[in-house]
Each structure stands twice: as structure tokens, then as C-alpha cells.
Amino acid sequence: MIRARTSILLSLAAAMTLSACSEGQMFDENDPNRQAKQGALIGAVGGAVAGRLIGGNNNDTVKNTLVGAAAGAALGGVIGNQLDKQEAELRQQLGNxxxxxxxxxxxxxxxxxxxxxxxxxxxxxxxxxxxxxxxxxxxxxxxxxxxxxxxxxxxxxxxxxxxxxxxxxxxxxxxxxxxxxxxxxxxxxxxxxxxxxxxxxxxxxxxxxxxxxxxxxxxxx
Known part of the structure; x- marks a missing residue:
């Protein structure tokens, strides 16, 4: 049952990520931090998948999934925030x-x-x-x-x-x-x-x- 619930959650998270990336429905296009938020979501899904693939018994799988999601979200958020900041600076500095x-x-x-x-x-x-x-x-x-x-x-x-x-x-x-x-x-x-x-x-x-x-x-x- 735990394995089934985890698989369902990962599938839903992946679907949400694809929707955010392809359609931009989950984030306001005018939000200056949109890529940081999207990066955190993508990182969370990727980390969750990686954590799940580590394996182990059901309890270990759930734990690894949650740890992976948290680590991935943190890394994705940092990268997204950096890109948002660099993008804003370049838009001010570069020609039309x-x-x-x-x-x-x-x-x-x-x-x-x-x-x-x-x-x-x-x-x-x-x-x-x-x-x-x-x-x-x-x-x-x-x-x-x-x-x-x-x-x-x-x-x-x-x-x-x-x-x-x-x-x-x-x-x-x-x-x-x-x-x-x-x-x-x-x-x-x-x-x-x-x-x-x-x-x-x-x-x-x-x-x-x-x-x-x-x-x-x-x-x-």
C-alpha cells in the first residue's frame, strides 16, 4: 500500500511539473521569482524519483523519497533563484x-x-x-x-x-x-x-x- 501511494504521488508530481514547464499555468509569468519556484518543483520531483530508486524496504523507500524531494527542491530553488537574478540584471544591461x-x-x-x-x-x-x-x-x-x-x-x-x-x-x-x-x-x-x-x-x-x-x-x- 505504501509503495502504491508513493508511486501515485510521484506520478502526480511529475504531471504537475510537466504542466508548469509546458504551459506556465502554475506560476504567474510576471512573478520575478517564477523560475526559482519552478526550479524547486522540478528539483523536488527529480529528487523524489532519485530517492525512490535507492530502494530498500517500504519504510526506507518512503524516507528516501522524502529526503530526495527535500534535497532536490532546495537545489532546484537555488539554481532557479540564481537564474532569475542573472536574467533580471542582463535585461537591464543588454540592448533591445x-x-x-x-x-x-x-x-x-x-x-x-x-x-x-x-x-x-x-x-x-x-x-x-x-x-x-x-x-x-x-x-x-x-x-x-x-x-x-x-x-x-x-x-x-x-x-x-x-x-x-x-x-x-x-x-x-x-x-x-x-x-x-x-x-x-x-x-x-x-x-x-x-x-x-x-x-x-x-x-x-x-x-x-x-x-x-x-x-x-x-x-x-
């Missing part, structure tokens, strides 16, 4: 052309390539480096994170050429972050080419959205 997405477990800072690079070039425009340097200083303020710099292109031209260009552009942004003092061990440059579009490549507007550099900030667990 930069988009910031907070998923609850990472920040994604998206910059259009058109404002960073000339056509077919991987050389950063010197007059448009301020936002990247701002992100670099933010990374120094939040050292317990790793960073992925992802380059993306539209589908015009040869796919192999686009992949190489996206890699070189990602490396250019990563190098500028490192020049601001971010340890190179924290930064990874990755080219995605035309493989991960966010809009249709059949329109000029869609292609413009697809030409982008994403700086993904991942808190270390």
Missing part, C-alpha cells in the same frame, strides 16, 4: 536586439548574427561587441556556470559552408567572452549550421531569425 529566455534550468541569450557580423564574415564588428562583453562580465559575477556558444545560419548556400561559418562565428563570440576574463574551461563553441531553425527558411523574416548566436548559460549542479 538581444533576447533572453529563462527555461528554469538555463539562460539562453540570443543575438542576431546580422548585427554582429558582415555577410559571410566571422569577424565581429568592433562597434557591436558591447553586449557580448556585458555577458562576459555577468559570467564573472556568476562563476558557477558553464557556457555553450551556439552558431546558427539560415539554409541559403551550401550546408557544409554554413556549418563551418557557424562554427567560426561561435568561436569568435566565445573568444570575446574569454578575453573578458571568463576561463576558457567554462566556454564551449559549437556550430549548428542550418540544422536548428527557429522559423521558416522560406521567408526573409524567417531566415533573419535563423541567423543567430545563442549564449547558453548552464548552472553547475
Amino acid at each position: 536586439n538581444v533576447a533572453i529566455t529563462n527555461t528554469g534550468d538555463r539562460l539562453i541569450v540570443t543575438m542576431p548574427q546580422d548585427i554582429l557580423f558582415a555577410t559571410d564574415s566571422a569577424a565581429l564588428r568592433s562597434d557591436l561587441q558591447a553586449d557580448i562583453r556585458t555577458v562576459g562580465r555577468s559570467l564573472l559575477d556568476y562563476p558557477n556556470t558553464t557556457v555553450q556558444v551556439l552558431g546558427h545560419t539560415d539554409s541559403d548556400g551550401d550546408a557544409g559552408y554554413n556549418l563551418d561559418l557557424s562554427k567560426r562565428r561561435a568561436q569568435a563570440v566565445a573568444s570575446l567572452l574569454i578575453s573578458e576574463g571568463v576561463p576558457s574551461s567554462r566556454v564551449q563553441a559549437i556550430g549548428r549550421g542550418e540544422d536548428q531553425p527557429v522559423a521558416s527558411n522560406l521567408t526573409a523574416e524567417g531566415k533573419q531569425q535563423n541567423r543567430r548566436v545563442e549564449i547558453v548559460i548552464l548552472p553547475n549542479a
Whole structure:
């Protein structure tokens, strides 16, 4: 009976978490601490599942589940709170052309390539480096994170050429972050080419959205 009740609770908690993540129904979008709360919920579910998998008799299973849930909630809340704070600071500091997405477990800072690079070039425009340097200083303020710099292109031209260009552009942004003092061990440059579009490549507007550099900030667990 205890095992059955625990399984039911875990299933309900997982369903609630999926609802919070996919639909945002459990948290007010205007709540500045929404990601901290969501992170705590996700961490609680993950911790509960991990605690249950430890095994043991029924009493041990329940105890492990509760301990895991509490530990996961605490860790998830800390990570979510950190992301909320860093997101708010970056929104105040970055220009209007930069988009910031907070998923609850990472920040994604998206910059259009058109404002960073000339056509077919991987050389950063010197007059448009301020936002990247701002992100670099933010990374120094939040050292317990790793960073992925992802380059993306539209589908015009040869796919192999686009992949190489996206890699070189990602490396250019990563190098500028490192020049601001971010340890190179924290930064990874990755080219995605035309493989991960966010809009249709059949329109000029869609292609413009697809030409982008994403700086993904991942808190270390």
C-alpha cells in the first residue's frame, strides 16, 4: 500500500511539473521569482524519483523519497533563484536586439548574427561587441556556470559552408567572452549550421531569425 501511494504521488508530481514547464499555468509569468519556484518543483520531483530508486524496504523507500524531494527542491530553488537574478540584471544591461529566455534550468541569450557580423564574415564588428562583453562580465559575477556558444545560419548556400561559418562565428563570440576574463574551461563553441531553425527558411523574416548566436548559460549542479 505504501509503495502504491508513493508511486501515485510521484506520478502526480511529475504531471504537475510537466504542466508548469509546458504551459506556465502554475506560476504567474510576471512573478520575478517564477523560475526559482519552478526550479524547486522540478528539483523536488527529480529528487523524489532519485530517492525512490535507492530502494530498500517500504519504510526506507518512503524516507528516501522524502529526503530526495527535500534535497532536490532546495537545489532546484537555488539554481532557479540564481537564474532569475542573472536574467533580471542582463535585461537591464543588454540592448533591445538581444533576447533572453529563462527555461528554469538555463539562460539562453540570443543575438542576431546580422548585427554582429558582415555577410559571410566571422569577424565581429568592433562597434557591436558591447553586449557580448556585458555577458562576459555577468559570467564573472556568476562563476558557477558553464557556457555553450551556439552558431546558427539560415539554409541559403551550401550546408557544409554554413556549418563551418557557424562554427567560426561561435568561436569568435566565445573568444570575446574569454578575453573578458571568463576561463576558457567554462566556454564551449559549437556550430549548428542550418540544422536548428527557429522559423521558416522560406521567408526573409524567417531566415533573419535563423541567423543567430545563442549564449547558453548552464548552472553547475
